[in-house]
Amino acid sequence: MRLRFFGRLRDAIGGELLVDVPPEVSDSEQLRLWLGRRHPALLDPSIKIALDDRILVAPQRIAGAREIAFLPPVSGG
Amino acid sequence: MIALAPGPIDPAALLADFTRAAGGAGAIVSFSGLVRTEGGVTELWLDHHERLTLAAVETLAATARERFTLIDVAIVHRVGPVAAGEPILFVAAAAAHRRAAFEAVDFAMDQLKTAVPLWKCERRGPDQTWVEARAQDHADAGRWGANG
Numbered sequence: 001m002r003l004r005f006f007g008r009l010r011d012a013i014g015g016e017l018l019v020d021v022p023p024e025v026s027d028s029e030q031l032r033l034w035l036g037r038r039h040p041a042l043l044d045p046s047i048k049i050a051l052d053d054r055i056l057v058a059p060q061r062i063a064g065a066r067e068i069a070f071l072p073p074v075s076g077g
Numbered sequence: 078m079i080a081l082a083p084g085p086i087d088p089a090a091l092l093a094d095f096t097r098a099a100g101g102a103g104a105i106v107s108f109s110g111l112v113r114t115e116g117g118v119t120e121l122w123l124d125h126h127e128r129l130t131l132a133a134v135e136t137l138a139a140t141a142r143e144r145f146t147l148i149d150v151a152i153v154h155r156v157g158p159v160a161a162g163e164p165i166l167f168v169a170a171a172a173a174h175r176r177a178a179f180e181a182v183d184f185a186m187d188q189l190k191t192a193v194p195l196w197k198c199e200r201r202g203p204d205q206t207w208v209e210a211r212a213q214d215h216a217d218a219g220r221w222g223a224n225g
Contacts, residue, residue, distance in 0.1 A: 075208040077166065
């Protein structure tokens with residue numbers, strides 16, 4: 001599964017990871033907690049998750065996802 | 078024009094094009110944001126997601142167009158490295174009357190600072206700091222209501 005990281009997460013983790021997700025990690029929140037054991041920056045509740053270009057408002061199943069992006073608080077303009 | 082620009086932008090030229098195309102407008106308001114040179118910042122780096130960010134800017138433009146009954150709206154935001162002193166974005170709104178055009182640009186700026194997936198990194202020589210929207214930015218964005 002292709003994982004992407006933006007903003008400060010890019011510095012902390014890298015821009016992209018390709019990972020084999022274990023079967024017990026089935027939704028986006030479980031994925032965050034699983035990855036957070038190695039990358040605690042992901043445990044910050046202000047980080048949003050986008051699954052295949054849709055920003056999630058609630059945990060969603062990740063089976064079949066092409067890309068999961070982790071988005072810290074924004075700062076454009 | 079709605080775009081993410083990987084290279085330099087020319088706000089004067091963008092405004093000239095926008096004005097030419099905005100037939101029937103009684104008012105055009107534009108905003109150009111520049112990278113401040115204070116604090117030793119030598120460069121900003123704008124991180125973005127090529128699809129999510131563009132989609133969010135397009136949605137913002139459509140929302141502003143409808144909410145303020147605009148004739149046209151333009152948002153051009155730099156991505157990638159932007160040197161201190163350079164333009165980082167251009168926003169313009171064309172409307173029948175001035176208040177709608179002023180408010181639309183103000184609204185778009187508040188949303189760009191707090192709701193569009195863009196991440197600003199300040200570089201000072203070899204050092205870099207990721208920026209997050211300030212409390213004031215969120216307070217400003219809140220003026221427009223919960224739905225933005």
